Structure formats: structure tokens, C-alpha cells
Amino acid sequence: MAPFIYRFTRDLRLEDHAGLALAGSFGDVLPVLVIDRALESRIGRSPRRAAFYCAAVAALDAALRERGSQLIVRRGAPGAMLKNIARATGAGGVAWCANYDRTSGISDEHLQSELEEAGLRATIVHDAPAVGPEETAAARPSGGDGYRAFAPYFAVWQELGIASHDAPLLVRFAASDLHSEPLPQPHEFGAPDRPADASPAAAQRAFDRFLEGPACHYALALNAPAEDGTSHLSAHLSFGTLSARTVVRNTRRRLDDPFLLSEERFSLRLFLRSMATRDFFLQLGFFYANADAEPLQERMRRFSFAREHEALEAWRSGRTGFPFVDAGIRQLHETGWMHPRARTIAASFLCFDLGVDWRVGRDEWAQWLIEDDPAIASGNWQWIAGVGADMAQYPRIYNPHKAGRRFDPGGAYVRRWVEELANAASWSWSWTAPAPQAQLSLPFASAQASYPQPVVDHDAAARAFLKRYRAYASSGR
Ligand SMILES: Cc1cc2nc3c(=O)[nH]c(=O)nc-3n(C[C@H](O)[C@H](O)[C@H](O)COP(=O)(O)OP(=O)(O)OC[C@H]3O[C@@H](n4cnc5c(N)ncnc54)[C@H](O)[C@@H]3O)c2cc1C
Numbered sequence: 001m002a003p004f005i006y007r008f009t010r011d012l013r014l015e016d017h018a019g020l021a022l023a024g025s026f027g028d029v030l031p032v033l034v035i036d037r038a039l040e041s042r043i044g045r046s047p048r049r050a051a052f053y054c055a056a057v058a059a060l061d062a063a064l065r066e067r068g069s070q071l072i073v074r075r076g077a078p079g080a081m082l083k084n085i086a087r088a089t090g091a092g093g094v095a096w097c098a099n100y101d102r103t104s105g106i107s108d109e110h111l112q113s114e115l116e117e118a119g120l121r122a123t124i125v126h127d128a129p130a131v132g133p134e135e136t137a138a139a140r141p142s143g144g145d146g147y148r149a150f151a152p153y154f155a156v157w158q159e160l161g162i163a164s165h166d167a168p169l170l171v172r173f174a175a176s177d178l179h180s181e182p183l184p185q186p187h188e189f190g191a192p193d194r195p196a197d198a199s200p201a202a203a204q205r206a207f208d209r210f211l212e213g214p215a216c217h218y219a220l221a222l223n224a225p226a227e228d229g230t231s232h233l234s235a236h237l238s239f240g241t242l243s244a245r246t247v248v249r250n251t252r253r254r255l256d257d258p259f260l261l262s263e264e265r266f267s268l269r270l271f272l273r274s275m276a277t278r279d280f281f282l283q284l285g286f287f288y289a290n291a292d293a294e295p296l297q298e299r300m301r302r303f304s305f306a307r308e309h310e311a312l313e314a315w316r317s318g319r320t321g322f323p324f325v326d327a328g329i330r331q332l333h334e335t336g337w338m339h340p341r342a343r344t345i346a347a348s349f350l351c352f353d354l355g356v357d358w359r360v361g362r363d364e365w366a367q368w369l370i371e372d373d374p375a376i377a378s379g380n381w382q383w384i385a386g387v388g389a390d391m392a393q394y395p396r397i398y399n400p401h402k403a404g405r406r407f408d409p410g411g412a413y414v415r416r417w418v419e420e421l422a423n424a425a426s427w428s429w430s431w432t433a434p435a436p437q438a439q440l441s442l443p444f445a446s447a448q449a450s451y452p453q454p455v456v457d458h459d460a461a462a463r464a465f466l467k468r469y470r471a472y473a474s475s476g477r
Pocket of ligand 1: 230231232233234235237238274275277278279281338339340341343344347369371372373374376377380381384
């Protein structure tokens with residue numbers, strides 16, 4: 001029987017795998033990885049991402065070898081590489097999992113046509129979301145395609161069952177004597193060769209640990225960056241070393257425990273809501289082809305954000321003089337991850353205090369995050385900038401000091417990440433608001449002279465932004 005090629009992309013595991021299950025239904029599966037320019041450039045943008053990706057690919061290859069197979073690696077244009085492999089092995093077709101950002105979506109379409117023109121079956125499968133975009137669209141009471149608003153999406157998402165493809169042993173891998181190029185190595189992407197445990201086993205362990213304990217306190221963890229209690233699963237979900245279906249299914253099962261306290265139940269539901277948000281942004285990317293290039297809200301497409309600001313470099317480097325913003329950005333620089341609350345406040349600061357375009361922020365963070373999720377990044381950045389799926393009448397402008405007082409009252413998060421403030425003996429976020437910038441009584445006083453002064457007057461900047469926004473909105477453009 002002719003083999004069927006499965007092309008791995010952001011789905012680097014064997015368990016609960018929609019793409020492998022489908023490829024396996026067409027024949028013995030020939031596992032292939034094609035590294036093209038687009039992948040190289042995305043992965044190479046962040047050294048930590050490159051290290052994570054290379055470790056995940058190595059773990060995938062090891063798992064395939066345990067099943068008597070191996071990853072066939074090629075470098076070059078996917079169409080040409082896949083056609084060559086199909087010719088050499090007599091494979092009848094190729095399957096791979098869908099991408100949700102515009103650039104990759106267009107490449108997928110071109111690849112599909114190219115393979116079909118060559119007489120191959122070319123199938124694209126939804127594997128990244130727990131619930132695929134077409135499933136939520138089909139269940140939509142009012143008909144139509146994708147959802148632009150989260151609330152109706154979530155109402156439908158909660159009612160849908162989660163498919164399971166958890167039978168990797170049923171997939172048979174084709175034996176092949178095809179030569180493989182070497183596995184990708186971090187140094188190819190300019191990253192140091194340091195080990196990162198990005199295996200599916202590590203992902204599953206992390207998730208099991210989380211679900212056993214911290215998930216039941218998720219509501220608190222979301223508002224307490226210093227405690228670091230959210231799941232930290234984003235990189236695993238991004239590269240598919242853990243299936244979103246497994247996460248949602250097991251979390252729903254956890255909710256069946258009759259001995260859960262109501263606040264634990266609330267936390268688990270909130271965690272599921274986060275997973276639904278992920279699916280929501282993926283479906284936005286799927287149905288609204290331009291979602292990563294222009295605002296989802298038509299009325300906001302002509303609103304002009306700046307591309308430059310004299311304090312932009314200070315924001316990029318975490319030296320704005322706003323401790324909570326700077327702590328988030330420095331956490332990102334040091335770890336490749338930022339706590340979700342800090343992301344919100346730091347992004348709001350860029351869009352409203354500096355009036356800088358959300359795409360500038362998104363592209364900046366893409367150089368630091370381990371996750372590689374253009375559709376999710378665009379969805380969140382648009383949401384924060386008030387031009388996307390959040391349909392609030394006015395943009396939600398956060399006061400970075402109030403956020404610090406609320407989410408980091410003792411300053412532990414700030415002191416952990418902002419070196420200049422690490423040794424502040426005591427901490428207080430108190431100030432008289434609204435107050436001129438000079439009167440702000442910041443917690444670090446003069447002892448931390450190396451820490452910068454605030455780069456803007458938040459109140460004045462926020463009001464100026466709102467004034468411009470109102471003028472734009474009332475002009476009916
Ligand atoms: C400006 C901005 C940019 C962001 N960029 C990204 C990004 O590039 N990639 C990314 O995965 N997330 C992004 N997020 C969403 C969220 O902040 C991260 O998913 C979260 O911080 C990851 O930490 P965690 O794994 O501990 O998440 P948890 O809070 O434990 O949540 C579990 C999982 O749910 C998903 N999730 C949670 N919140 C969101 C959300 N708002 N949108 C989409 N998925 C969500 C993630 O996959 C996450 O791993 C962004 C948020 C903001 C405000």
C-alpha cells in the first residue's frame with residue numbers, strides 16, 4: 001500500500017493528533033519536516049524560540065525512532081521537497097495542519113494547489129485549536145462564518161464536545177530508506193546550543209502538575225504575577241508538543257470532581273475560558289484573512305497610530321520608568337515569556353500612553369517570545385488597542401501605577417525583574433491621583449537613582465489619546 005506523507009509544522013508530537021490520525025487513514029505514514037525560508041525566519045527571530053523548536057523536533061524524531069521510523073528532514077521550498085519525496089516513495093498524498101495567520105495561510109493554499117496539480121491528494125487539518133473554526137461556525141445559531149465577538153463564540157464553544165485522536169499506536173509509520181538531512185540545530189538560527197526540554201512528555205508533566213493543583217487557583221494566579229501560577233503552557237501549545245484538545249478534555253473532566261470547592265470550580269472554568277480565547281483568536285485568523293494586517297473593526301481602519309515615539313526605545317528595553325510595565329518587558333527579555341496581566345498593561349502603555357501602533361508592539365515581542373502564534377498575537381494586540389474583537393465603545397486605557405498597586409501590591413514582581421529596584425527596602429504604590437508627574441510618590445525614591453524617571457505623564461497622555469479618539473469617532477470616518 002502506498003504511504004501517505006505527514007508534514008509536521010506546529011504540531012510536534014504523536015499523541016492526540018488530528019493530522020496524524022487523518023494521514024493514517026490513507027496509508028502508512030511517512031513523517032516529514034520541511035524547513036523553508038519562512039520557518040527559518042520565524043524561528044530564528046528569537047533564540048529561545050529556536051532552542052525550544054529544535055528540542056521539540058529532536059524529541060519528535062526520538063519518538064518516531066522508538067516506533068521504528070524517523071523524521072525525514074528537508075530544507076527548501078515545501079512544494080518541490082514534498083513532490084520529490086512522493087515520487088521517491090510512491091506516496092499518494094500529503095497532509096499537514098492548518099495555520100491561522102495570513103502569510104502562512106496563503107502559503108498553505110499555494111502548496112495545496114501545487115501538490116494537487118502534481119496529482120497528489122493534499123489535505124489540511126485543524127489540529128491547533130481544541131475546537132476547530134468550522135465546528136463553532138456550524139454550531140452558530142444565526143448561521144454565517146466566523147465570530148467577531150467572544151461572548152457568543154464562548155457560549156457555543158462550551159457546549160461542543162472535544163474530539164479525541166488519542167490512539168497513536170493505531171497510526172502505522174512507513175518504513176523507508178530515504179536519506180534525511182540533519183535535524184535543525186539551534187546554532188543554525190543563531191541561538192546558543194543550550195538544551196530546552198520541549199518534549200511532549202515534559203509538556204504533559206507540566207500540564208498534569210498544573211491541573212492537579214495550581215489550576216484550582218488560576219483566578220488568583222491571573223492577578224498575581226509574582227506568584228507565577230498560570231500554566232506556562234503557551235509555548236507547548238504553540239508548537240503542538242501538547243494538544244489543546246487534551247488540555248480542554250482533561251480540564252473538563254477535572255470539573256466532574258464533586259469535592260471541588262466553588263472557587264476551585266470557578267478557577268477551572270476561567271482556565272477553560274482562556275483556552276477558548278485561544279481558539280477564538282485562531283478562528284478570527286481563519287475566517288478574517290486580513291486579521292493580522294489591519295484592524296478587525298472597519299471603523300478603526302483609518303485611525304492613525306504612530307509608528308515612532310521618542311520613548312519607544314525605552315518601552316522596548318523596559319526602561320519607561322513605570323515599574324510594572326518595565327518588569328513585564330524585562331521578564332520577557334530574560335525568559336521568553338511574560339505574565340498575562342503584565343502583557344495587557346505593557347501593551348496598553350504602548351498603544352495609549354505612547355500612541356504607537358499595535359503592530360509595532362506585536363512585532364517587537366515576536367523577537368522575544370518563545371511562542372510563535374502570529375494569529376493569537378494579532379488578536380490580542382488588536383483587542384488591547386481597541387481595534388479588534390473587543391467592541392467596547394472606548395478603548396480600555398490602563399493606569400500602569402494602579403495596575404501595579406492592584407496586581408503587585410507588595411512589589412515582589414517588580415523587584416524580581418527590575419534590577420534597579422530589587423533592593424528597595426519597602427514598597428508602596430501610593431500616590432495622589434490625579435497628580436502632576438513630579439508629585440508622584442514612587443516606591444523607590446532617590447535611592448534607586450539608576451532607575452529612569454517616567455517617560456510620559458500617564459494622565460496627560462491618556463487624556464490626549466482619548467481626545468483624539470473621540471474626535472475621530474465623532475467625525476464618522
Ligand atoms: C498583548 C498581548 C499579546 C499576547 N500574545 C500572545 C502570543 O503571541 N501567544 C500566545 O499564546 N498568547 C498571547 N497572549 C495571551 C496570553 O497572555 C498568553 O497566552 C499567556 O500569557 C500565556 O501564559 P500561560 O501559558 O501561563 O497562560 P494561561 O493563563 O495558563 O492560559 C492557558 C493557555 O490559554 C491560552 N490563552 C490564555 N489567554 C489567552 C489569550 N488572551 N489569547 C489567546 N490564548 C490565550 C494560551 O494558549 C495559554 O497557554 C497575549 C496577550 C496579550 C495581552
